[in-house]
Amino acid sequence: MAYPPRLTDEQYAALVSDIKDWQITHGSLLKLVHTDEENSVQCHPVGTTLFPTLFPKELFDEAHELQRVYNKLYAAVAEDDEWLLEVLKDLIDVDDLASALWDIYQEVKEEGCVQDLTLGIFRSDYMLHANPTESSQRPQLKQVELNTVACAGGVHTNVVSDMHRHLHRTNAYRSNHPASSGDVNIGSSSLPPNSTLKALSAGLAAAHKAYGPAKSQGLTETCILFIVAADNFNIVDERPIEYALWGESIPSYRVSWGHDVLAHTSLTPTRELLYHPQSRPIAVEVSVVYFRSGLEVHEYNEIGRMARLQLEKSRVIKSPSILSHLTGFKKVQQALTAPGALQRYLTPEEATKISRTFAPMYPLDDTPSGQHARTLALDPNTARNHVLKPSLEGGGHNVYGEETVAFLKQTPEELWRSYILMEKIIPPVLNNFMMSSRGFYEGPVISELGIFGVCLWKRVQDGEKLRAEMVSELDPSWSLRTKDASVDEMSVVKGYGCFDSPALVDWDIFMSVLKA
Incomplete structure (x- = not known):
């Protein structure tokens, strides 16, 4: 069986033109921030596949079902600082980022934490693993990593998914070549809708509501504060979340990491965080801080540390908290694969399901x-x-x-x-076409499925220990990235990878295409 469909040269030209128009009109772009043009905005399109990529429906559904267990696991780990310290202590000694984050946490802990709620916005990334010695064996889901801070790509994939569904509706994928009984025909039900933008904004809105009314005397309004990188090229993946919140009458503002945080926020004696917008004379109390920066070691100079400390000490709900940030370190991922580690937080059944996604580490x-x-x-x-x-x-x-x-x-x-050290995942190789800043590509590709988990939990005292109690949880959403099979990196920004969406098929079709 053959996929993607074989189009005529004229159809390919029309398809590429349609995709470029979609990218321009729907903001599927990266902003060029260092240019000499003061009176214009320069951008280039985000990398995208021309066709959705085949993906086994059974494994797509399995990844969604697993996310609630991963939410439970990482919320629990984020409230277990004793276990985290045991896992990370060697890293803290040699890694400047781990050391900076842990030092900030220790200082906050000594003063006393004043917020028991944490908003988790996670992205669990998977690749399909095909045993190279068993060509007839079905691929399995294997986790590449789990991200807990500044999880990107959700809005970009949302736009690309909508594009693929639109192109399918308009018959842009219907070949004018003589019909072939071996071609895979994708129906509209095979293209799942993407709700990642809705999920991210709804999760932030739920945390905002959970924070409640302003607690500072004389203030009545609360807001969500996005902490972003200066000279941000990836605004298209962030701004729509902000706009969606404003659409729900939730004020949302952006502050650049570091100096601007210190210049435009302050703490009250009872540790409410106040934001001082340049556009208005009255401060606004912050309900939620959403980090889209603060994940690189160079950001933790003296100013960066002071900024993160001020935010962490405050009463706001953080996404993520500093302990939740630390759970995203690869050392934690590896430690959770050790015998008995999962049973500390999960039921035997949950642990079995999760462990099946682990590659040896x-x-x-x-x-x-x-x-x-x-x-x-x-x-x-x-x-x-x-x-x-x-x-x-x-x-x-x-x-x-x-x-x-x-x-x-x-x-x-x-x-x-x-x-x-992680054993390589051996993904099955399919075919697709890609457009990116590196040019046009046709040939073998491999894909990485990301599942977004959005959950709000509360830290509660359980005897002498703390545990996480789930307050609310949204249905998981997804992203898909695809790259040239000969390239190791998946970076979309560098042009190696592209945003994509899955065409969900049953096992018979998927395995037939692999063997073709």
Whole structure:
């Protein structure tokens, strides 16, 4: 069976033109922030696939069902600072970002936390794993990572998903070539609607409502504060969330990380956070702080630390809290794969479901597991089957395959423990067309499915320990990114990857296309 559909040259030209028009009229763009044109706005289109990519419906549904368990797991871990410290203590000694975050948490803890609610906006990323020795075996879901801070791509994918559904409705994918019985025909029911923008704004709105009325004397209005990067090129993935909140009569403002946070916010004696807009003389009390920056080590200079500390000390509901931020470190992901780790937080049934998505992962420390990992990483014959990952957000930081050997030999051994070693996921290869800043591509591709989980939980005392009690939870939503199969990085910003949407099919069709 063949997919994507085989179009004529004229149809391809019309399809590309339609996609470009959609991108312009729906803001599927990245802003160019360093230009000399003062009286214009310069942008370039976000990378996109021309066709939705085939994906097994059973695994798409499974990933959605798993997200509620992942929400429960990561909320629980975020309230267990003893376990987190045990997992991260070696990293805190050698990693400046982990050290900065933990120091801020310790200072806040000493003064006493004044907000028990946390808003989680998570994105669990998966690839399909196909056993290379069993061509007839169905692929499985394997988790690449779980992100807990500044989870991006939701709005971009929403726009691309809507585009693919529109193109399907207008018959842009219907081939004028003579009909072939071997072509896969995708129906409209195979293209799931995307509600990520709605889910993100609804989650922030729920936290805003949970905060309640203003508590500062003389103030009546509350707002949500977005903490963003200066010279932000990715406004299209952020601004629509802000606009949606304003549409629900929830004031929402943006403040750049660092100096602007200190210049435009203040704490009351009872630790309410006040925002002082330049556009009005009266302060507004902040209900929720939503971090879309603050995930890079260079942001934690003296000013950056002071800004994060002020926000963390305040009464606002954070998304994420600093402990929830720390749960996104790769060391935590690896530690949760250890025997018995999941049972600390989940039922046996939940732990079994989650563990099936784990690829083998190892620390690079002095434990027996770490020594085994070092042997694997330093032998070219075994290193080629693994990926070396630091505890950093975003793409471009990993070391792949045999390059690991030379990388570790050039890295001081005391820094090795800041990495984890993960067995490579072997994804099935399909075909598609992509348009990105790197040009036009036709050929083999692999995809990564992201599932957004949005939940609000409360820290409660349970004897001598704290635990997370779920207050509200939204239905999961999704994103899909696709890249050239020969490239390791998935970065959409760099043009290696593209936003995409799935065409959901049953196993017979999916396996037939793989074997074609």
